[in-house]
Amino acid sequence: MKGYLSGRTTTKECDVDKDTSFRPLLSTEKEQLDDTPANSKIDVIYEDKDCPKVEVLSEDGTPSAIIIHLPDGKLLQINCHYPS
Secondary structure, eight states: OOOTTTTOOOHHHHGGGOOTTOOOSEEEHHHHHHTOOTTEEEEEEEOOTTSOEEEEEEETTEEEEEEEEOTTSEEEEEEOOOOO
16 A cells, blocks of 8 residues: 555655745735835834734825734734725
8 A cells, every 4th residue: 555645745846836926925024115016115004012013005095005013023914905
Protein backbone atom coordinates (compact mmCIF):
# COMPACT_ATOMS: atom_id res chain seq x y z
CA MET A 1 0.00 0.00 0.00
CA LYS A 2 1.42 3.43 -0.98
CA GLY A 3 1.85 6.15 1.58
CA TYR A 4 -0.75 8.90 1.86
CA LEU A 5 1.65 11.64 0.70
CA SER A 6 3.19 9.72 -2.20
CA GLY A 7 2.90 11.50 -5.53
CA ARG A 8 2.58 14.95 -4.05
CA THR A 9 5.09 17.61 -5.04
CA THR A 10 7.46 19.25 -2.65
CA THR A 11 7.50 22.99 -2.03
CA LYS A 12 10.71 23.39 -4.05
CA GLU A 13 9.11 21.81 -7.13
CA CYS A 14 6.10 24.17 -6.85
CA ASP A 15 8.31 27.28 -6.56
CA VAL A 16 9.39 26.96 -10.21
CA ASP A 17 6.14 28.51 -11.47
CA LYS A 18 5.76 30.89 -8.54
CA ASP A 19 4.20 34.27 -9.38
CA THR A 20 6.70 36.89 -8.21
CA SER A 21 4.05 39.67 -8.26
CA PHE A 22 2.25 38.11 -5.28
CA ARG A 23 2.53 40.08 -2.02
CA PRO A 24 1.11 38.77 1.26
CA LEU A 25 -1.90 40.59 2.66
CA LEU A 26 0.14 41.49 5.73
CA SER A 27 3.14 43.46 4.57
CA THR A 28 5.64 45.82 6.07
CA GLU A 29 5.16 49.59 5.96
CA LYS A 30 8.13 50.05 3.60
CA GLU A 31 6.60 47.65 1.07
CA GLN A 32 3.28 49.51 1.29
CA LEU A 33 4.84 52.91 0.66
CA ASP A 34 6.64 51.61 -2.43
CA ASP A 35 3.29 50.56 -3.98
CA THR A 36 1.48 53.88 -3.42
CA PRO A 37 0.46 55.52 -6.74
CA ALA A 38 1.60 59.10 -7.43
CA ASN A 39 -1.97 60.53 -7.70
CA SER A 40 -3.05 59.21 -4.30
CA LYS A 41 -3.66 60.70 -0.87
CA ILE A 42 -3.53 58.96 2.53
CA ASP A 43 -5.82 60.26 5.30
CA VAL A 44 -5.59 59.05 8.91
CA ILE A 45 -9.14 58.32 10.07
CA TYR A 46 -8.33 56.80 13.47
CA GLU A 47 -5.26 57.00 15.67
CA ASP A 48 -5.20 56.45 19.44
CA LYS A 49 -2.64 55.22 21.97
CA ASP A 50 -2.46 51.40 22.22
CA CYS A 51 -4.82 51.00 19.22
CA PRO A 52 -4.18 50.25 15.56
CA LYS A 53 -3.92 53.30 13.29
CA VAL A 54 -6.43 53.30 10.42
CA GLU A 55 -5.83 55.16 7.16
CA VAL A 56 -7.75 55.52 3.90
CA LEU A 57 -5.84 55.60 0.61
CA SER A 58 -7.70 57.65 -2.02
CA GLU A 59 -6.91 57.90 -5.72
CA ASP A 60 -8.40 60.91 -7.50
CA GLY A 61 -10.77 61.47 -4.54
CA THR A 62 -12.12 57.90 -4.49
CA PRO A 63 -11.15 55.55 -1.61
CA SER A 64 -9.11 52.66 -3.00
CA ALA A 65 -7.85 50.96 0.18
CA ILE A 66 -8.14 50.89 3.95
CA ILE A 67 -4.77 50.47 5.67
CA ILE A 68 -4.56 49.24 9.27
CA HIS A 69 -1.23 49.49 11.12
CA LEU A 70 -1.08 46.40 13.37
CA PRO A 71 0.70 46.46 16.76
CA ASP A 72 3.53 44.18 15.55
CA GLY A 73 4.57 46.73 12.88
CA LYS A 74 2.85 45.02 9.97
CA LEU A 75 0.17 46.50 7.73
CA LEU A 76 -3.20 45.07 6.78
CA GLN A 77 -4.47 46.54 3.51
CA ILE A 78 -8.08 46.06 2.43
CA ASN A 79 -8.54 47.07 -1.20
CA CYS A 80 -11.81 48.74 -2.25
CA HIS A 81 -13.34 47.64 -5.54
CA TYR A 82 -16.28 49.46 -7.10
CA PRO A 83 -18.08 47.57 -9.86
CA SER A 84 -18.78 49.60 -12.97
